[in-house]
Amino acid sequence: MHSLLLISALLVHAACGKSNFDLISPLTGSLNGGNVFAGASLPYGMAKAVADVSGANTAGWAYDFSNVTGFSAQHDSGTGGNPSQGQFPISIQPYCADDDLGKCRFGSKYERAVDYRVGTPRAKPGYFGLGLENGVDVGVTVTEHSALWNFEFTANDTDGHKLSPLVLLDLTDLQDSRQNASVAVNPDTGRITANGTFLPSFGVGSYMSYVCVDFKGAEIRDTGVWVNERAGTEPKELFVNRGYSLYYIQAGGFVRFHKPDSNVLQARVGVSFISAAKACQNAETDIADWDFDRVRTAAEDAWKAKLSTVSIEAGGVNESIQRTFFTGIYRTMMSPQNYTGDNPLFQASELYFDSYYCTWDSFRTTFPFLTIFDPTTLSQLITSYLNIYKLTGWLPDCRMQLCKGYSQGGSNADNVIADAYVKNLTNIDWTLAYAAIKNDAENEPFDWGVEGRGGLQSWKQHGYIPVLDYDTLGFGPPYHSISRTLEYAYNDFCISTVAAGLGETANAAKYLQRSGNWHNLWNAIQTSSIKGNDTGFTGFLQPRYANGTWRYQDPIECSPLDSFCSYSSNPKETFEDSIWEYVFFVPQDQARLIATVGGKANFIRRLDFLHESGLLDISNEPSELVVYQYHYAGRPGLSAKRIHSYIPSAFNDSINGLPGNDDSGASGSFLAMAMSGVFPVAGQNVYLISPPFFESVSYRNAVTGKVATIRNVNFDPAYRDIYVQSARLNGEVYTRNWIGHELFLEGGTLELTLGREESGWGTREEDVPPSTSSSGMGGYEGVFEVRAE
Structure with a gap:
């Protein structure tokens, strides 16, 4: 029966609305302090590629109309404080003035920054792209440990300039925390490898990061390294430290190309925390064929597989609300990041995730x-x-x-x-x-x-x-x-x-x-x-x-x-x-x-x-649970009323659709739970019940295969009828204003009949969630049971 409900819900999506994947907007929250990662990533992926900007660049990109300083392949999402990661950004110039290498721009990433064309930023799960004012259209997609960039030149040999693209790799990161770094350029293949020691954005110590960049689509013209404002074709390797008296030395490697045959130059970027050789191996293994469409499709398929466990019957709710919900779910899979197999601290087979920002939030x-x-x-x-x-x-x-x-x-x-x-x-x-x-x-x-x-x-x-x-x-x-x-x-x-x-x-x-x-x-x-x-x-x-x-x-x-x-x-x-x-x-x-x-x-x-x-x-x-704590006083209707005062006014699908930073998916999961109608009391087998924001929401447990559905009866997409009048669990009368995780383990349907006024449902003393002083240990049914294992 439950699988039929899921199939039915999916059919409703196919017939009447967009798929879960198409309802995700990675740019949501990329303005006004949301600090979301808006670029290309896999679920929990280590490689996270996006354009970095000179403005609010905590996650690399922000839709604040500041200019683009480079393109890097590692970031965090939704954090506060200092910008995080963004090591080894590459940047591209279609030509040097007068075709003279000495007249290309080197120096600080901010001095080399380029405006992007208004309206060109675009993002879908596994993809990010935009157009630069210097005549380059940029797109990127990713695997677990690698990124593939397409640089398409819309400005040809015009205005007296000869198209001869220059690609720079910068030995820096978003917060300019580099302590020391090395770069080497292979003059025959154009491969750039680099490593550096950087500082975390909200912690102690330092970390080593490695990168490997290969190119395809144009013949090499010259290669070399650069320091501050000047570049040279010799030597091909460079080591740089923090700098004299903390003066930050700008440095990196470069490759200049002849005009690309198809006006497209590709850059394949492998990343690693183990070695440059491992970074190269990651790229060669993940993207041996340089096929942008294949890599992008594989990334999309990975996201679609994750999203397949949840479905809704929208019940007339507009796409903006649906996007808010599914985009919130999407952001819960930005972090933590899976570093398993690319972690110098552990054996390759040992599970290791990183970027826990921070458990206090999550x-x-x-x-x-x-x-x-x-x-x-x-x-x-x-x-x-x-x-x-x-x-x-x-x-x-x-x-x-x-x-x-x-x-x-x-x-x-x-x-x-x-x-x-x-x-x-x-x-x-x-x-x-x-x-x-x-x-x-x-x-x-x-x-x-x-x-x-x-x-x-x-x-x-x-x-x-x-x-x-x-x-x-x-x-x-x-x-x-x-x-x-x-x-x-x-x-x-x-x-x-x-x-x-x-x-x-x-x-x-x-x-x-x-x-x-x-x-x-x-x-x-x-x-x-x-x-x-x-x-x-x-x-x-x-x-x-x-x-x-x-x-x-x-x-x-x-x-x-x-x-x-x-x-x-x-x-x-x-x-x-x-x-x-x-x-x-x-x-x-x-x-x-x-x-x-x-x-x-x-x-x-x-x-x-x-x-x-x-x-x-x-x-x-800390503000999240207080939205729902009316349940404990026997007034669950007030919790329902309160959550509707925040969604969509404070949380929506616009680029400034978050009231603060996302805290690595904490706000996204708050939305996902609130809009599903079952809000967790973390650490307890307790979900506080309120009407979902859709006619129904269903989750299929990936372990048990069981489907849990929370369904509204008399659903009003205008959200005037938001008060539970009565409830049934698998057809039986249900009076508690909370429910346990058994619904999601064993499957079933929680049916909520709605009305326009508060009712007596969930108001009795025996209907409120347990507390240690009122019920003692016995009040937590299922929580304190001794397990067999």
């Missing part, structure tokens, strides 16, 4: 979404986490380009592992996983700024992280005591879940007890004002010294009404959000939180005030 919706959408890859991602643990002794929070990234709060890989555990993911070493997360709870690393947790002595002794904590075991950012306390409490809840499932009863009880530590920072008499006006709410979290006395932090600090509190320049006690918002981050015990703030009515009032006062930044990950 544990909430990205990994839970992959549990539904792509469980096979998620199992590999978690195995990669465990391989990193075996290598370094710690689970990472952030990691990029083989380097340790900054930890933004707790040890949130614990939440990812617990979420996968309670949802019965397979092919994971759960004994090793438990050892890794228990290590986070019990041991403090010397540098907890990049792994693990700090302040564990205080955590165990006081039951919270004190402000100005006296930590003699390690070092890290000596702030964020409130947000760290809340995150440690939830991390310990997640560890307790796995411990109980594995029969570790005593540890399960210990960590469950620690999960209540958040309450030790509750100051019942604290008030909050905005511009001198009392908000009318009493009781907030506050920083606390080790001796138990309080220190004051204004509850609105770090909110949009105050200022953004970043990682590196934030001496406050919350990270990237205010106390007003962090009050709600107690996913393990919403019942106790509701009682603490004075009951359901006050809880709802607080949520409403948070959403409507300007205190909430919906682009930030």
